[in-house]
Amino acid sequence: MIDRKPVTSADVARAAGVSRTTVSLVLNGVDTISLADSTKARVRRAAEELGYVPHSGAQALRSGYSGVVLMPSAATALGRIVAAWTTDLEDALNALGLTFVIYGSRGLGPVDAARAWSRLRPVAVLTLGSTPLTPEASEVMRTNGTRALLSTGEHPIEGTHVLVTGQADAGAVAVEHLVDRGRRRIGIVTPRARGLEAMGRERFTRADAVATSRGASTLELPMSYDRESAIATADAALAAGLDGIYAYDDDFALLLLGAFARAGVAVPTDIAVVGTDDLVEGSLASPSLSTVRIAFPPAADVASIVEDIIQGNRESGGITFATPPSMIARESS
Structure with missing residues (x-):
């Protein structure tokens, strides 16, 4: 392998027939000094042909x-x-x-x-x-x-x-909706996934507080994002007699819709499901998924x-x- 020397501003300056200072002014967009358009074009063309990119460290020193x-x-x-x-x-x-x-x-x-x-x-x-x-x-x-x-x-x-x-209020918004729709025994999914636990706990705490204030009960449903956990969570929800679930987000909710469909459970007749994020997949699911939209x-x-x-x-x-x-x-x- 032949080692190649990196292209420098001096190389660009020689190719363009200008000084290194002129190269620096042109390539860093400094407009406090007037330069002819033809000079600027010549410098940019030389830099492009040589493949030269200004060094970020040098730019940082200047700025x-x-x-x-x-x-x-x-x-x-x-x-x-x-x-x-x-x-x-x-x-x-x-x-x-x-x-x-x-x-x-x-x-x-x-x-x-x-x-x-x-x-x-x-x-x-x-x-x-x-x-x-x-x-x-x-x-x-x-x-x-x-x-x-x-x-x-x-x-x-x-x-x-x-x-x-x-973000933390999404569960509260979902539970308010479920209670307004007549649901009184509500499961709240807390995700078992690295990085989601803290937000899952926040959403559960606020959702549980809303449910309690509205006379509804809640059950925490820890769930991993995989087929087996979705089926187990759906079975646990049915065994507990839940009539509504807030599933943390649309991804978890869509897994649960699939698990309920597999078990022959009618959504929302038997149990209602709500997610978060307003993903397009949820809008096209059957039944279409109710969700909490969060904005940045x-x-x-x-x-x-x-x-x-x-x-x-x-x-x-x-x-x-x-x-x-x-x-x-x-x-x-």
């Missing part, structure tokens, strides 16, 4: 920050709703000249995770709640140049901009918040509220 917006990978695969939102966020950040990076740091505690993230010197970090932004973790990142910290959550976090999505703040708005904090035009703390969870009633309830 004072890296331009990297880091999001820690989730403990489990992202749901499709969240995945679509992160794609929109990436597009919005890229349009602002920022680079969106998903970083794997599963299994690390808050401070160790912050140290791992800081190796990339991100100018901003957005966590979807899988790793708490503790004061100690935040201090590690700020010491190493992170300007903006954002997290999904339900409560204010000092020095962090919190995106309130109402618009990705473009979140990207603007990140930019404002980076530029010093906004305080690092604060709260942005998404549209509250809403019930979409279909045939399954």
Whole structure:
């Protein structure tokens, strides 16, 4: 194998017949110095032909920050709703000249995770709640140049901009609906899946509180995302005489619809089922799945918040509220 030397700005400068300073000005979009359009075109053409890409570290030295917006990978695969939102966020950040990076740091505690993230010197970090932004973790990142910290959550976090999505209220909204439809013995699925347990517990607690206040009883139904667990959960629900189920999300709910159909149970005549996320598969199921829709703040708005904090035009703390969870009633309830 023949080792190739990396292309440098000096190579581009020689090919274009200009100085390295001119190459830097053109490729980094600096418009404070006037350059002829023909010169700019010559530099860009030389860079393209040589395959040269400006070094991010050098750009960071000039701008004072890296331009990297880091999001820690989730403990489990992202749901499709969240995945679509992160794609929109990436597009919005890229349009602002920022680079969106998903970083794997599963299994690390808050401070160790912050140290791992800081190796990339991100100018901003957005966590979807899988790793708490503790004061100690935040201090590690700020010491190493992170300007903006954002997290999904339900409560204010000092020095962090919190995106309130109402995730934990989904179960309460679903149970309100089930009770309004006359259901009084309600099962609440708590997922047995890494990364979902904490939210499952939050949703159960709030759903149970609503049921109690409305004179209904609840039964916790721990469930894994597989065929055998779905069948076992459906059997347990029938044995307990339940007349309604909140199934945590649409994926679990669709498994239960299949298990009930397999057992010859009529939904919603015998038992009603409600999920969360408003997946298209649920709308096309038979019966169509009732669900709780959860919204995130618009990705473009979140990207603007990140930019404002980076530029010093906004305080690092604060709260942005998404549209509250809403019930979409279909045939399954």
